[in-house]
Amino acid sequence: MAQSIKLGDDIMKIVRRESELQSRSIAGQIAHWMRIGRAIEKSGNFDHIRITAALAGDIETTELTDEEKDVWLDSFVEKLAQPGPDENAFFARRRQLGLGVGLDEAGNLLREKAARKA
Template sequence: MAQEAIMAQSVKLGDDIMALVRREADLRSRSVAGQLTHWVRIGRAIERAGNFDYARITAALEGRLDTTELGEEEEAAWLDEFTAKMAEPSATETAFFGKRRQLGRGVGLDAGGNLVYAEDDAGA
């Protein structure tokens, strides 16, 4: 069986899409090409499956549906969205930790599990 040569292809994508791809690639420790390939495969699988329901993913993100009830494609989409949501603090969380910093209280844990105080990271 002969093996076909795989050649790189150029595609024009908007700056907003590329920023998203780069961010996700960094979060998932993938190359930009690897992230795009991953998303293309997920999208293709979703289109081919015909059993992808975004309302179910939304319900799982809101806690109204157990993730074990999601199909494989739905679970992959849920995980991507869940990870993105967890990476970005809500306005309430930002305000909470901002107030803790102002009061000089602990604002998190370091890699060793030790409490970090506002004055410890003031120069960061």
């Protein structure tokens, strides 16, 4: 029996793009990635708890296996791409004040435009 789930717009954007590139349906792409992820987790080549610990800074990445480093790097890059609440608040305040460079609600880079003098 099919089930519905909700995924964030950011995830769906990635799924849609990859499904087009791989000539799969959206559901097919998600199922494909799910099977890969499950196989990797069960492979014994890495320990997800160790990767999580490295992401949290509790262990050094030098302690990870090559397979664990690959997964850690993907997760690390993904986390870097997501602004935190403090960063969002900082740029929202700058936008309110009409100052500096920031990001709009869609994550696009904005630059300050010189105010016109009357």
